[in-house]
Amino acid sequence: MTDTRVFCAIDTADTARATGLAGQLKGLAAAKIGLEFFMANGPEGVRQVAAAAGPIFLDLKLHDIPNTVAGAVTSLLPLKPAFLNVHAAGGPAMMQAARAAADKAGAARPKMLAVTVLTSLDAGDLKKTGQHPDTLEQVARLALLAKEQGMDGVVCGPTEIARLRQLCGPDFILMVPGIRPSWAEANDQKRVLTPRAAIEAGASYLVIGRPITGAADPAEAARRINAELAA
Secondary structure, eight states: OOSSEEEEEOOSSSSSHHHHHHHHHHHTOEEEEEEEHHHHHHHHHHHHHHHSSSSEEEEEEEEEHHHHHHOOOOOOOOOOOOOEEGGGGGOOHHHHHHHHHHHHGGOOOOOOEESSSSSOOHEEEEEEETSSOOHHHHHHHHHHHHHHTTOSSEEOHHHHHHHHHHEEETSSEEOOOOOOOOOOOOTSSSSSSHHHHHHHHHOSSSEHHHHHTTTEEEEEEHHHHHHHHHH
C-alpha cells in the first residue's frame, strides 16, 4: 500500500510538473491525483505519475448509475491505484457495484473510499442543496451507509474524524483532506485541522495540497509536516 500517512494533492494539468513533484516527494508523501490532471492527461498521465511516485490515490469521486460506475472502476483497475473513490451520495446500489468491480482485481484491488461531504461545504451550503444542515450528522449518516455497502473507508472533513472513528471502528479508513499546518493558510477549506491534531483524533491518512505544492521547497514542506507527525 503506502508507508506514509500523507498524500499530497497534486492539482495541476501539467504532466511534467506533476511527475516532478511526485519524484521530489517520493518517500515523504504519496501522490493524490484528481480530476484536473486526469481530464487533461488520462490514464497514461496517471501511469507516469505512478512511476515517479509509487502508490497513488486516484481521486475521481465517481458518481453515476451503478452500472456506469462499475464500468468506470473496471476501466481504472489496470492503473493499480492504491485508493479509488466514489460519492457516498450515489447510494447503496452504486457503492455495492463499485466494490464488486474493484474486487475483480483480487488481492491487488484498490481500497475503495466513499466521499461524504466535501470540505469546501458548510451547513449553509448543505441547506441550500436540500441536505441535512448539520454537517456532522450528514457525514455520519453517509459514512455508516458506506460501511454497510462494503466500502473500506470514507473521505471526511477534519472535524468529523473523532465521531466517525467512534461510529465506524478502528479499522475503517478515514482519508482526511482540509489539513492545514499551523504555518499555512486555510484557502477555500472551511473545515480544517492541523496534521498532528488530525492523526490524534483518529485519521488514517491526510491529504495536503497547497501547503506542500505551493511551497518554495515542496520536499522541505513535506519533511516539516512529517516531523510534526513524528514529534
